[in-house]
Amino acid sequence: MVKKLRYTNALAVLFTVAGLSAPALAGSEDVVVENAWSRASIGVNRPGAAYMTVRNTGEDAVTLTGLATPLAMMPEIHESKTNSVGVSSMAPAGEITIEPGQSVALEPGGLHAMLMKLQEPMTEGENFPLTLTFSDGGKVTVEVPILGIAARGPEG
Amino acid sequence: MQRRQLLLYGAAGAGVLGLTLFVGWWRVDGPGAPEPKGQRPLPLSAMEFRLTDHEENEVGPGNLIGRPTMVFFGFTYCPDVCPTTLSDISGWLEELGDEASEMNVVFITVDPERDTVEAMAEYVGYFHPVIRGWTGPEDQIARAAEGFRASFERVPTEGGGYTMNHTASVFLFDAEGELVTMIDYHEPREFAVPKIRRALTEDVEGAT
Numbered sequence: 001m002v003k004k005l006r007y008t009n010a011l012a013v014l015f016t017v018a019g020l021s022a023p024a025l026a027g028s029e030d031v032v033v034e035n036a037w038s039r040a041s042i043g044v045n046r047p048g049a050a051y052m053t054v055r056n057t058g059e060d061a062v063t064l065t066g067l068a069t070p071l072a073m074m075p076e077i078h079e080s081k082t083n084s085v086g087v088s089s090m091a092p093a094g095e096i097t098i099e100p101g102q103s104v105a106l107e108p109g110g111l112h113a114m115l116m117k118l119q120e121p122m123t124e125g126e127n128f129p130l131t132l133t134f135s136d137g138g139k140v141t142v143e144v145p146i147l148g149i150a151a152r153g154p155e156g
Numbered sequence: 157m158q159r160r161q162l163l164l165y166g167a168a169g170a171g172v173l174g175l176t177l178f179v180g181w182w183r184v185d186g187p188g189a190p191e192p193k194g195q196r197p198l199p200l201s202a203m204e205f206r207l208t209d210h211e212e213n214e215v216g217p218g219n220l221i222g223r224p225t226m227v228f229f230g231f232t233y234c235p236d237v238c239p240t241t242l243s244d245i246s247g248w249l250e251e252l253g254d255e256a257s258e259m260n261v262v263f264i265t266v267d268p269e270r271d272t273v274e275a276m277a278e279y280v281g282y283f284h285p286v287i288r289g290w291t292g293p294e295d296q297i298a299r300a301a302e303g304f305r306a307s308f309e310r311v312p313t314e315g316g317g318y319t320m321n322h323t324a325s326v327f328l329f330d331a332e333g334e335l336v337t338m339i340d341y342h343e344p345r346e347f348a349v350p351k352i353r354r355a356l357t358e359d360v361e362g363a364t
């Protein structure tokens with residue numbers, strides 16, 4: 001059963017990484033960001049990561065092209081992968097298209113908002129704004145709560 | 157794979173098919189999967205390396221024999237996989253309760269350049285108190301990784317910095333230092349905690 005759930009997650013991601021560019025002009029106003037969270041940092045030298053679910057409630061595909069936040073000079077969507085011999089690696093995920101009615105999960109061990117060049121430490125209990133930019137020019141800003149370093153999900 | 161297909165084409169009942177798929181999964185991906193050949197870590201007694209723990213003690217594989225042991229590799233500048241592994245392990249240890257204090261749990265850095273003893277001390281302080289952080293000279297880290305059949309690689313990033321690719325599995329040994337099993341990254345807790353209990357009980361059975 002658990003295995004099945006994981007396949008479903010993988011599928012959800014597959015739907016979204018297909019590189020076809022979305023029809024421009026519409027869509028991002030129907031994007032809903034849910035369950036955003038991040039982990040506190042130790043100082044500013046280590047990169048941070050934030051997680052969330054990005055849901056496309058509209059009728060048109062949307063393409064997430066980038067991130068912006070006053071917290072970090074280089075925010076970028078990354079993907080962690082673990083290969084068949086158990087080696088994990090991380091790389092920029094590029095643009096992410098979300099089909100109508102679909103959502104993309106940014107979650108530990110997979111897609112994440114990588115926050116490089118932190119401008120200030122991420123302090124547990126605080127929030128920071130993160131803006132998601134879409135190919136139609138739309139922007140969605142979400143307040144991301146900062147949880148403890150050992151947090152496992154949006155509930156801590 | 158072939159057997160699964162034969163059954164698919166045959167007019168086997170749905171129950172039989174379901175069972176076969178389950179058995180197939182069990183053997184290929186599930187808890188019954190064989191360890192890949194050549195990937196099996198050495199017993200701790202056959203490893204040789206010298207590192208320093210986060211409290212400045214000199215340590216090596218010999219320190220781990222006598223109690224069940226959990227070892228994993230990572231680095232503290234890792235924003236996603238490593239804190240996730242550390243918090244997963246902290247959760248498993250919480251679930252084990254008092255039994256957790258009967259184990260060695262060691263996080264070995266693959267990035268000694270940035271992960272000094274002080275950096276390791278600060279970092280492990282945020283997770284379960286049983287977890288120890290080990291660092292040391294690069295050649296000793298490399299020897300440790302070799303013993304565990306783990307790999308790591310430094311990868312430059314756009315910003316001029318670097319990140320590390322590394323084995324993310326958790327290695328479980330019994331009290332005699334023999335490998336019991338590995339917990340893969342992403343393995344659900346329903347499998348992980350019983351695997352750890354197996355390492356703990358093999359200790360009891362083996363203590364003849």
Ligand SMILES: [Cu+2]
Pocket residue numbers: 078079090091112114235236
């Ligand atoms: Cu990343």
